[in-house]
Amino acid sequence: MTVDRALTQQAASRIPPGVARALSAVEESAESSKLWCGAAAAMAWRGGWRGRRAAAAGLMALTVAQLASNGLCKQLADRPRPPAEWIPHDEVADRPDSSSFPSGHTAAAVAFTAAVAPTWPAAGALCAVPTALVAVERVQSGAHYPSDVAAGAAIGLAGAWLTRHAVALFLRHWP
Template structure:
């Protein structure tokens, strides 16, 4: 019980700090990045650019990224949000009007973060430079989800873990299939 109380208190403190200390101009940029990531538009667009301009490596990176996004989205939004009915952070913690635009779905985990991290983590081993480029908006999406009051920091951490697991699974699946003769 103490662990949950400590987690809740940490979530509260970090959420309130992110929501109140990020300068308004930075918050607008974060919001614009998050909006572009809505429904995975940003990651699909990045995949199109990579596949179009990056040759075989770009096509491979795009396929890995999109595959990882699918796994992460199915896990976070299709499974975890259905099992965990966690309410969004309390509106009184958020000192700005972005709190009015939050979704009604479960707060746990952050599907936006899961997709962002999945795409980025799947691209990095194939095309490290593009993975580093994708890491910037991925981090912005994760920060925005807390700053806007849409998620607790622990939701974002769980989403990132799901994203990493999705990227790992996509990377390992061909080896697992070959090893087990499936």
């Protein structure tokens, strides 16, 4: 907990205001998965078969990660958000009331990016930039502890892995 506290306070106080505004803009676009749905639409529209396959994989992984993080983990772990007195700016007033653990925004972003990358590496690399920004913003804004973001990233990677291997796993264990 002391590491979480130190990292949260450093992220909240050391990021310049202009960078913080850019992080907030990226996070706002990722709210309700708008950014990832837009990216999937662009991939499907301009990417041919590879784009459609990458978009479908990304959206499936995102759905799995959101169900796991928001539908299951947040219900089981009732962790409060970082204390407002740790956050020296006014973004702390705009935090959700749900459990802090895990970061659903990070889970969705990592799942989408990790599922897109194997099919279309260039698109995955492009998606990695806003994914990283979302993860940083969740700590900088005071919405999450770094461990919440790390857990969200792990859930996202697991969602992408499961999405990629689900058919093979199903067929292997089908009687």
